[in-house]
């Protein structure tokens with residue numbers, strides 16, 4: 001491997017076709033892949049946003065109110081809206097991938113992929129219910 | 139029903155030219171004709187210098203993979219009638235260097251394939267007198283899907299990661315490693331893990347998923363890689379928390 005071949009009578013003169021920089025625009029599925037990869041930026045943004053919220057709360061009511069009005073500004077609203085869309089994409093594609101990585105056996109039988117995927121959605125639903133319950137109960 | 143269709147066939151004659159060119163030919167297209175029949179027609183009746191690989195013409199030898207209208211396909215399993223009025227553009231598989239016309243150099247793939255030891259590895263063979271290694275149908279099911287791979291390299295042609303980084307070991311090699319790892323008779327998983335846990339091994343894959351889409355044998359190499367990543371992660375966790383442990 002890795003050895004450089006010179007063209008000789010006995011070695012082919014290869015035709016090499018380099019991959020275009022814009023390969024990810026050449027096919028819909030490649031583009032969808034790039035969107036999915038980009039979604040992690042928005043996941044990171046939500047983590048930062050959450051940390052900012054926690055800090056604002058810890059600094060007292062004034063800074064919390066400031067944080068709220070800053071969040072209500074059109075720019076931040078837009079950023080958060082776009083982020084939400086990407087997070088949904090992230091979740092869906094992640095849940096699609098998970099059953100392919102996890103092969104679950106129950107009682108010596110392989111659990112069909114659909115069930116594993118459904119279990120992830122159920123988990124999400126359960127977590128959401130708990131969050132809503134905490135929010136409304138408080 | 140039209141009785142002929144245009145094939146645009148990529149040519150590359152290294153002794154004459156340094157770029158690929160296209161030849162156009164009208165070929166008959168009865169409904170049972172596949173792209174490979176069209177190429178054979180050209181070679182037999184029109185231009186005998188056209189070079190391409192094929193053997194079984196029944197989707198099992200894995201040698202007739204080419205790019206048909208931009209998609210990696212087995213040309214013996216792709217009907218001309220799928221392309222309606224045509225034209226049908228036939229090019230060599232992407233991501234591999236072209237030797238001539240539609241023939242690519244598959245040396246890189248072959249060298250990678252042996253690195254993952256796609257055969258049953260035993261630490262110690264049991265004596266012949268103890269009989270064969272038995273396997274239940276459930277144990278067979280664990281790896282059967284991966285054993286369907288015909289090493290046609292369509293998945294490499296579809297993989298943008300392999301195109302960008304030719305060091306990436308690639309989908310079929312990993313799927314075939316899984317084929318043996320998941321075989322109850324095999325004891326070579328740790329040897330394969332050394333090769334596959336390299337940076338250019340499983341971690342090179344970013345799960346574009348195209349390999350699975352183009353695979354003519356439903357091997358699901360993308361799934362094999364993700365499964366392997368999970369195994370590798372669990373293994374390294376284990377060795378981290380239980381350095382000498384089980």
Ligand code: SF4
Pocket residue numbers: 286287288289290291292293294309310313349352353354355356357358359
């Ligand atoms: S995994 Fe599928 S596409 Fe890839 S070489 Fe094997 S049969 Fe061909």
Ligand code: FES
Pocket residue numbers: 192193194195196197198199200201202203212213214215
């Ligand atoms: S000729 Fe054998 S797979 Fe197509």
